[in-house]
Amino acid sequence: MPIAFPNSLHARDVEYLLHPVTNARRHEETGPIVIDRGEGIYVYDDEGKGYIEAMAGLWSVAVGFGETRIADAARRQMARLPYYHSFSHKSNEPAILLAERLVRMTPERLTRVFFTNSGSEANDTVVKMLWYVNNARGKPEKKVILSRQNAYHGITITSGSLTGLPTNHRDFDLPNIPVRHLTCPHFWRYGQPGETEEAFTDRLVAELESVIAEVGPENIAALIGEPLMGAGGVLPPPAGYWPRVQEVLRRNDILLVADEVINGFGRIGTTFACEYYGIDADVLVLSKQLTSSYAPLAAIVFSDEIYQGIADNSAKIGTFAHGFTASGHPVSCAVALENLDVIAEKRLIETAAEKGEVLQGVLARFRDHPLVGEVRGLGLIAAVELVANKETKAKFDPVGRVGAYLFNRGHEHGVIIRAIGDQIAFCPPLIITENEIAEMVARFGRALDDTAAWVASGGLAA
Known part of the structure; x- marks a missing residue:
């Protein structure tokens, strides 16, 4: 039987849905984040918390959420x-x-x-x-x-x-x-x-x-x-x-x-x-x-x-x-x-190149971060790869655990990113503004610092 959740909608999700690209047993323990609505680059869960959708859903919501046209x-x-x-x-x-x-x-x-x-x-x-x-x-x-x-x-x-x-x-x-x-x-x-x-x-x-x-x-x-x-x-x-x-x-x-x-x-x-x-x-x-x-x-x-x-x-x-x-x-x-x-x-294709330079430039500042091996991308798509050793490019063991921790800390800081193993992907809606890019990356930065502290404290070995 599924674990009891205080929110009945969450409990019904766990009882009836098999989710794609998800650890089903883990989902039985954690339950879902139920996304209720979206507006611009933001989505909101059923408890009213807002998140910057740094992945445009699944690499896809170019015009943002809630476009009435x-x-x-x-x-x-x-x-x-x-x-x-x-x-x-x-x-x-x-x-x-x-x-x-x-x-x-x-x-x-x-x-x-x-x-x-x-x-x-x-x-x-x-x-x-x-x-x-x-x-x-x-x-x-x-x-x-x-x-x-x-x-x-x-x-x-x-x-x-x-x-x-x-x-x-x-x-x-x-x-x-x-x-x-x-x-x-x-x-x-x-x-x-x-x-x-x-x-x-x-x-x-x-x-x-x-x-x-x-x-x-x-x-x-x-x-x-x-x-x-x-x-x-x-x-x-x-x-x-x-x-x-x-x-x-x-x-x-x-x-x-x-x-x-x-x-x-x-x-x-x-x-x-x-x-x-x-x-x-x-x-x-x-x-x-x-x-x-x-x-x-x-x-x-x-x-x-x-x-x-x-x-x-x-x-x-x-x-x-x-x-x-x-x-x-x-x-x-x-x-x-x-x-x-x-x-x-809205000239979203033309402005994507300009805003992409901003995104790539802001993310490039993390190249000196102790967990970051490479920052890469083009236009409004990018990734930050986390490594155990910056000099040798050695991966964390096991691969994906650090990325998953950062992914979850991102939720706490109100940003939805994607962890591909220990590669953190960004692909925001094309409507994103320069100020919103700065806020998105700032939220990611706080999650990254939390993750570095967790790694330093031996969290990966626990």
């Missing part, structure tokens, strides 16, 4: 057409308008859109699309997907296999599709002693070429990558990485899938991270800030070459037999259209 757009669409599917030659106006808008926003080569409900479903769908096309091309052996260690591409069986985080694989029997995970492109952590950043890139490219030669380019369908890795710890790529990788892929007839589920719509200060890093992707995967997570939606934007292969094969066998009940959901698409209007009218 989006709620009104959803209400209007609910009243007109609350749902319809897009199977068997059916469509709806919001889905058509959003597809057109995304094609106009994205690079010129990307001309077609397929809607899903989440980034996980989108990346799962991408794999199926590529397998479908390669079968139609008479290349049924071309099925292997290249990914990277520490990558996050979702949590379904297929997208979870693409993900390169051991926790997401353990006891789920993943990976279970043909996937090869390459070295994580994080120079600070994985660069060798005396190795320059450029030499690190050379080594990663050499590894890519070696794996392609080993597996055979005729067996590899695509490489999938986040331009800047998010849930693996906010990891910008090393200098020259993406142009070099892209050249190797093109030379070997291997497609490039850019997962911009976190990066897209202004997070790093450009509309898409592909622009910043010079990536010419064959497939672009979008979600999260597409609707600011006010409604579930993801989009796959892909090249005409891929579309023609799908279309020809669907004509040959009678159908493209893939889709979801809510693909192109009219309310979600209406929400996305209004959300993109808000982002454009």
Whole structure:
């Protein structure tokens, strides 16, 4: 039986809900923080305590909480057409308008859109699309997907296999599709002693070429990558990485899938991270800030070459037999259209670059803190990595306990951050102001000092 909680809502949560990415037994002891409402960069629990949402929910609430324009757009669409599917030659106006808008926003080569409900479903769908096309091309052996260690591409069986985080694989029997995970492109952590950043890139490219030669380019369908890795710890790529990788892929007839589920719509200060890093992707995967997570939606934007292969094969066998009940959901698409209007009218993409410089500069002050090994990021996404030894970069043992303590102290100080092991991530709403950035980081700083005192007092060994 669950432990009795004074708040009946908390008790009912513990009794009935299984939470994602949560220690279920630990949750039985602690119960939830029940978030009741949101306004701007703040959320408030059911006891009235306010928190700066330094993670924009889950990397996603670009326009902040409580944007009435989006709620009104959803209400209007609910009243007109609350749902319809897009199977068997059916469509709806919001889905058509959003597809057109995304094609106009994205690079010129990307001309077609397929809607899903989440980034996980989108990346799962991408794999199926590529397998479908390669079968139609008479290349049924071309099925292997290249990914990277520490990558996050979702949590379904297929997208979870693409993900390169051991926790997401353990006891789920993943990976279970043909996937090869390459070295994580994080120079600070994985660069060798005396190795320059450029030499690190050379080594990663050499590894890519070696794996392609080993597996055979005729067996590899695509490489999938986040331009800047998010849930693996906010990891910008090393200098020259993406142009070099892209050249190797093109030379070997291997497609490039850019997962911009976190990066897209202004997070790093450009509309898409592909622009910043010079990536010419064959497939672009979008979600999260597409609707600011006010409604579930993801989009796959892909090249005409891929579309023609799908279309020809669907004509040959009678159908493209893939889709979801809510693909192109009219309310979600209406929400996305209004959300993109808000982002454009408030110039959130343009100002993200300016405010990102402020965030990166303020966080950089923690580089001298005794627990901090690295501060990194770009635009309005950043991470502070905690280490046991600043000189050797040695991790705490066990990994994650110090990060979890800091995460909980953040709640006490009114800021919701994310602990990825001992890497503390920041990804605030794009509407955040410079003064709010200062307050967010100040609250984090107090939590960090509490954590340093706990470590110094032997808390980790207790």
